Amino acid sequence: MIWAIIIALISAPFVWWLLILTKYKSLSKVPGPKPSPIIGNSLDIGQTPQDLLNSIVKWAKEFGTVYKVFIGNDVRVLISNPEITESVLSSNVHITKSNAYDLLKPWLGIGLLISTGKKWKSRRKLITPTFHFKILDQFLDVFNSCGNILVQRLAKEVGKNSVDVYPFINLCSLDIICETSMGVKIKAQQGNNTEYVEAVRSFLDIFIHRTFSVWKKIDALFRFSGMHKAYKQLLTILHQFTINIIVTSREKKSQKKTENITPDDGIKRKVALLEMLLESEENKMLSNEDIREEIDTFVFEGHDTTTSGIAFAILSLAENPEVQEKLYEEVVSVIDDIENITMQHLQEMKYLEMVLKEAQRLYPSVPVIERRLEVDCNIGGYDFPKDTFLSLFIYGMHHNEKYFPDPEKFDPYRYLPENQAQRHNYAYVPFSAGPRNCIGQKFAMLEMKTIIAKIVKNFKVLPVPDYKPDLGIAAILKSYNGVCVRLQHRQ
Numbered sequence: 502m503i504w505a506i507i508i509a510l511i512s513a514p515f516v517w518w519l520l521i522l523t524k525y526k527s528l529s530k531v532p533g534p535k536p537s538p539i540i541g542n543s544l545d546i547g548q549t550p551q552d553l554l555n556s557i558v559k560w561a562k563e564f565g566t567v568y569k570v571f572i573g574n575d576v577r578v579l580i581s582n583p584e585i586t587e588s589v590l591s592s593n594v595h596i597t598k599s600n601a602y603d604l605l606k607p608w609l610g611i612g613l614l615i616s617t618g619k620k621w622k623s624r625r626k627l628i629t630p631t632f633h634f635k636i637l638d639q640f641l642d643v644f645n646s647c648g649n650i651l652v653q654r655l656a657k658e659v660g661k662n663s664v665d666v667y668p669f670i671n672l673c674s675l676d677i678i679c680e681t682s683m684g685v686k687i688k689a690q691q692g693n694n695t696e697y698v699e700a701v702r703s704f705l706d707i708f709i710h711r712t713f714s715v716w717k718k719i720d721a722l723f724r725f726s727g728m729h730k731a732y733k734q735l736l737t738i739l740h741q742f743t744i745n746i747i748v749t750s751r752e753k754k755s756q757k758k759t760e761n762i763t764p765d766d767g768i769k770r771k772v773a774l775l776e777m778l779l780e781s782e783e784n785k786m787l788s789n790e791d792i793r794e795e796i797d798t799f800v801f802e803g804h805d806t807t808t809s810g811i812a813f814a815i816l817s818l819a820e821n822p823e824v825q826e827k828l829y830e831e832v833v834s835v836i837d838d839i840e841n842i843t844m845q846h847l848q849e850m851k852y853l854e855m856v857l858k859e860a861q862r863l864y865p866s867v868p869v870i871e872r873r874l875e876v877d878c879n880i881g882g883y884d885f886p887k888d889t890f891l892s893l894f895i896y897g898m899h900h901n902e903k904y905f906p907d908p909e910k911f912d913p914y915r916y917l918p919e920n921q922a923q924r925h926n927y928a929y930v931p932f933s934a935g936p937r938n939c940i941g942q943k944f945a946m947l948e949m950k951t952i953i954a955k956i957v958k959n960f961k962v963l964p965v966p967d968y969k970p971d972l973g974i975a976a977i978l979k980s981y982n983g984v985c986v987r988l989q990h991r992q
């Protein structure tokens with residue numbers, strides 16, 4: 502009897518492995534690194550965000566634009582081919598996210614980024630009008646005031662041999678997203694609200710730590726980790742901060758109703774995304790918790806992405822002085838008062854738009870997005886079984902010479918209409934595309950343009966000799982040795 506149990510225990514992992522191979526048999530012709538029994542490719546993929554990026558770039562070179570990796574009992578198919586990317590992103594069926602997003606749930610709940618099915622559809626419909634052009638227009642005041650503070654802070658770094666601009670931009674983006682989404686000035690750049698600011702940072706650090714840990718990613722085991730208690734406290738700080746603001750906004754709103762004050766009282770007033778959601782709630786009865794999920798999702802999706810976008814654009818300008826000079830000329834010729842950039846200025850600056858697009862190609866803020874297939878299906882000639890994870894490898898596609906000749910060259914003219922027409926529409930998708938594209942795309946472009954125009958007008962940005970960013974995938978694209986440049990005052 503004992504022997505039977507021992508044999509069963511020893512053979513169980515192998516039987517399990519055979520079951521996985523059988524389940525994904527239809528993918529046997531898809532190339533990929535050879536998996537070891539039971540652990541698959543888990544060890545090959547590495548232990549850090551940098552290892553992850555390096556491995557999947559290396560395999561894309563070796564195996565092409567469609568390849569598979571085995572991790573645990575999941576199979577991920579990495580896709581950096583525009584045709585299949587289009588089939589997935591343009592579909593109304595393949596809208597369910599993979600398990601890679603699960604570790605964000607404790608903070609974000611099932612907000613717009615993570616939800617699926619009916620919940621996602623109804624929330625997307627509800628939230629879309631909050632990003633209306635008229636609302637974005639009034640956010641320019643926020644982009645300007647926070648950007649002006651950033652310039653003052655960077656001015657103190659002029660003349661240093663190396664400045665890591667990332668943390669400066671990060672606090673500016675956090676100020677912007679909190680004021681535009683919740684209507685509160687957290688003044689992170691001035692050193693205020695440190696508890697909330699630290700909680701955001703620490704949660705994201707632990708999120709990445711858990712993503713790369715074999716056991717801490719499992720909730721039942723993470724409870725026994727030394728960081729669990731602190732983690733719970735962070736979540737309380739994060740949730741309480743947003744809930745307090747929602748409750749206060751609701752109170753103010755009902756007060757206004759009883760006092761019969763119409764919002765349109767002739768005074769130009771900024772309306773935060775939260776207030777827009779509270780308006781819609783009259784029809785849909787969203788609870789405080791429902792609104793919290795969405796606001797926290799904006800804070801998460803809306804600040805590290807833009808930080809990464811602005812920081813790498815600045816690095817690209819430092820490395821490409823002729824592009825920077827051309828952009829400087831555009832900025833001085835279009836903008837009369839750099840402290841008050843208007844929507845019209847931003848719309849006129851076509852070269853700035855192309856520079857930002859090129860920076861998002863070389864350094865896409867979101868390098869990979871993932872879906873879980875809920876049904877067996879054939880996409881692009883491949884039979885994918887239910888539960889396959891599709892990893893759309895945006896970074897890989899943007900660096901492929903088949904779609905972008907001389908891919909490491911920073912060339913803003915790739916976005917001239919005649920050059921764009923030469924490419925597949927889905928070869929360039931930094932904001933994703935289709936029904937689940939980035940709802941904050943216009944917001945992000947306006948914010949990034951405003952901040953970059955201010956930096957370029959005030960400073961000459963120079964490269965740091967021998968510096969190269971140490972890139973890794975930590976949900977967003979991040980550099981693990983900072984994003985370093987030198988700054989000089991412009992006369």
Ligand code: HEM
Pocket residue numbers: 613614615625798799802803804806807810865866867870871931932933936937938939940941942944945
């Ligand atoms: C450079 C800046 C940004 C980039 C590159 C970016 C990119 C993306 C991408 C690739 C997705 C799809 C994610 C996926 O399918 O897993 C996405 C979704 C999303 N983004 Fe952004 N984003 C940026 C800024 C923003 C901002 C500023 C906001 C909000 C203010 C925002 C809010 C969202 C939301 C809510 C979703 C989920 C949409 C849905 O699933 O319906 N993003 N973003």
